[in-house]
Amino acid sequence: MIPTDHHPPDCLTTRDGRLFIEDCDTVALVEEFGSPIFAFSERQITENYTRFRDAFAAGWEHGPVDVMPAMKANTILAIRRLLTNLGAGADLYSPEELEGALRTGVDPERTSANGGGKSREHLRRCIEAGVRITVEDLHEIDWIQEEAAALGATARIRLRVKPALPNLWRRTDFSQLWVPIDLGVQVYKSGIPPEYLVDLGRKAFAAPNVELVGLHFHAGRHHPSLWFWQGMMVRFARLVGELCRAWDGWKPQEIDIGGGMASRRDPHNKEFGRWEFLLTAAGYPFLVGLRGLGEQVYHTLLGKIVNALREYPDPRGVPTIEQYAATITGTLSRELQAQGVALDGVRLQTEPGRSLYGDTAVHLSKVKVVKEQTQPIPYTWVLLDTTYFFLAGGVYEKNRHPYLVANKADEPADLLADIVGHSCYADQIVLGAKLPRVEPGDVMAILEAGAYQESSASNFNALPRPATVLVRGDRAELIKRSETIDEIYGRDIVPARLGEQGAGA
Ligand SMILES: Cc1ncc(COP(=O)(O)O)c(C=O)c1O
16 A cells, blocks of 8 residues: 555555455455445544644634535535534535535535536525525626525625736646646636636625625645645735725635645546656657667567556655645735735635545455456556446546555565456556456455545446445445446437337347
8 A cells, every 4th residue: 555654544454465444344345235336434534524624723713614525526415414414514516516415404604606607597596595606707796696686685705716826837737748837727717817806896896685705716736735835825815915905905704725635645647657758759759769670679678668667656745634734724824914914703714625535435346357468568457347437537637546456455566567447448547556466356446536536437338337335433334326227228218219118129
C-alpha cells in the first residue's frame, strides 16, 4: 500500500495478507455481496467530515464554519444521509442533486446551488427550499428576482468569482501538458470574470427580493501543495477587498472557498507518469528512428523502454486536512484584514469533494484472466470483472489509482502488468502495476475510489453498474444494489412497428 505516513491511520489495514476495510475482510465482502462492488467506510466518512469541521473551526475565530461536501463526488443517499446527520451542508450542482440532498433533510441554509445554465424552474425550487444560490451567469439575478418576487420570498445569493492568478505559475495537474495553473483556471468555464462583478453586485443590491450574502471561489484540483492554496487565498482575498470597497463598504456574511483539495493517496492525473516521454515531440522521432536498427533490435529495445517507463515514481505527498485548513484560514484571515474587510461574524464555508470522500472507499473486483505475451514485445495484462466505466470520473481525470491484491497483500510484487477491465475498450484501469503473481479469482482492490467514481459510472457494453456496501466495524450493509438487466434496458422504447420485444430471439 502506498504509505501516507504523515496522515492519521485510515480505514484500511492488511491483516494476515488480506485487505481489511475497518474490521471487514474485503475478500469476504466480495464473497458475500458479489463482484464488483464499492465498499465505503462509515468511520472514515465520519472522521473526514469531523476533521474538516474541527480544523476549519480551529483556524477561523471570526464566525461559524460550514463543511458542505460536494454531492457530485458522491450521490449515494445513505452516505448523504450520514453526512446530513453529522450536520454537513452541501454543494449541489443539478436539480437532481438538490432533490437528493433535500430528501436527506439537509439544512438549506448551508446548501449552495452551484453551476452555470440554471433553469428558472431550478432557481424557483432553490428559492422555495431556502437554498443559497451561487450565481454563475450574468442573467441569473434577473431571473432570481422575478422568481423570488412571484413567491413573495427573498433569495439569498452569492457570486462565484474568478480572480486572476498570475502568482500561480507552477504546472497545473489538470493537464498532461505543461500548462501554468493561472492559465488552467482562466480557461475553465466557471466563475464570473472580474470585469462584471461590480455591476452585478449593484444589480443585486437594487433587486428588492435578492440579498447578496457572500462570495464564492472554486477553481478545481490544480495542485495539492500549500503553496497553491496560499496563492489562491491571497488573490481571492484581494478581490473580495476590491469588491467591498467598490460596493460602498458591503461586508460578506459568508465566504465560500469551494473544493479542490487532493485526497490522501491523490490518484489525480497520474496516468501517464514517465510515459509522458513517449508522448513528447522528442519521443516520437526517437521511437520511429529506432526502427532503423532492424526489426529485432527495435522490438527488443522497445520492450525494454516501454517496461522501464511503465514503472511509476512514488506519488507526491499531500498535506493533511489540518495543514490545508490552517493554510486557508490563516491566509484568508490575514489577507482579508489587510484589505480592510471586517471579519466579525463572517461564516467560512468549504466544499470538499475528493478530499472528503476519496479515501473512504475501495472498489473490489475479481481477476478473470491473466494474459501474457513475449513477442514482439513482452507485456502482461490482468483482466478484472469490472471496467473503468465504473470508475469513469477517475478515467476522465486520468487517475492512477493505488491498488492492492486483497487476498495477497503481503506477497512480493514482481509482476509488471496493466490492470484492465473487461469491456471491449482498452479499459486501462492501472497502467504498469507491480503485482504479486495473480490468478483468476484473486480479488483486486482499487483504492481511493470514494469520490467521483461511483457517481459517474456508466454501463457501456450493457454492463450492470455495481452495488455499494457501507462498512461499519465488522458489519457491512447494502446501500445501493447492482443494476438489473431490466434497468439497463428500462428506458428503451422499441416502436411496435419494429416487432415485439424479444420476437427476434
Ligand atoms: C463548486 C464546486 N465545489 C466543490 C467541488 C468539489 O471539488 P473537489 O472534489 O475537487 O474537492 C466542485 C467540483 O467540481 C465544485 O464545482
